[in-house]
Amino acid sequence: MTEAGKEFNELSADTQDASNTPQERREKVFHFFSELHEDIANHILLFIADAPLEQSTERGNKNALSSLTHIVPLVNKTFQDMSSTDFFWKESLLRQLNRDDSQRYHWQSGLRQLLPKGTELSLEADKLDTVLQETKEKCYKDLYRRIMTTYIQGQYPIFIMPCQLRLGEAYGLHLFEPRYRIMVRDILESSGNYNAATEQAGADLSSEEDGRKPPLLIHACLGGRLSPGEYACLVQLVHCTLYDYGTADVMLLPISWVRMDKLWVRPSSGDLFYAKATRV
Incomplete structure (x- = not known):
């Protein structure tokens, strides 16, 4: 804002009535x-x-500059330049990592997932640069965005069935509806676990070897119609046995509560819902 202030002072001096002397214009500037x-x-x-034209009407200065088209864009440009600097993104990341609510756990977990195994997670400002280097990101803005898009927020298919879930307590289901057959195949293929699930019964899908990722879906424990803003449970598919025609026995592990921010239906899927969700 310092540069914006300087330019504002300069422009303010230039936009005064032409009849004013240079000394009079300087006196009207708020230094x-x-x-x-x-x-x-x-x-x-x-x-x-x-x-x-507003100034020229009031002050009789035909050459007056519009502050709406000259000053305000300057403020916006200054803010844009400031928001791209690493100083602000580093401080923002530190605030997220050291929050006093449950979101702190999600940010720390998201950052930990980006670090090589065995790397110590430091939450101190003077040691965060080392953490940034370990993630191989170019800047804190990229690191912040990556945590957001790979962990805090995501897009997942939704399984709908009223029940009581507790985080950390696994439970089993038999999936047979056409839309959920599509769902199982979709999350297995997108996570790189499809071959493992078809090669052996009750395959363990928790391994992250060979580029595989944990298959995730949302379990909406609701009896009514889904609506944006409602809460559901993000669950991990840890074991899966696929049968003929796509039916499956699955073991699911609740890992986090999420808020469903946006909902849509996958075309030609028999009402398979998807959601953009945020961990809470």
Whole structure:
């Protein structure tokens, strides 16, 4: 905001009435504008914003610059430049990692998954640079985005059946509906576990070897119609036995509660719902 303040002062001097002397224009400049808090400075800029021709009408200056088309874009550009710097993203990541609620666990787990096995997770500012290097990300903005898109948020198919679930307590199901046959095949193929599930009965799908990922889906324990904003359970498919025609016996492990932010139905799937969800 310092640069924005400087340019604001310069533009303010240029947009004064042409009849003013240079000394008079300097006296009307608020030299401490750049020292104000960002929120106050932005509020001032927006409050005094003039539309094109508005100044020339009021002050008789045909060459006056519109603050709405010159100052406000400057504020936006300054904010965009600031939001791209690593300093702010590093501090944002540190705040997420050291939160005082359950979200702290999700951010720490997401970062830990990106680190090589055996790497110590440091939550101190002076040691976070080493963590960044271990993840092989170029900057903190990329690291923040990767944790968000690979762990905190995701898109998953939804299994719908009223029941009581507890995190960490596995349970078994027999899936036979056409939409859930599609669901099982989809998550097995996308996670790289399809061959393992077809080669042996009750295959263990928790291994991450050979590029495989844990197959995940959402279990919505709701009796009514799904709606955005409702909560459900993210579960991991840990064991699976596939039968003819795609039916399956599965063992599921609840790992996190999620909020379903967006819902849609997969075409030609017999009402197989998908959700974009956020861990809570």
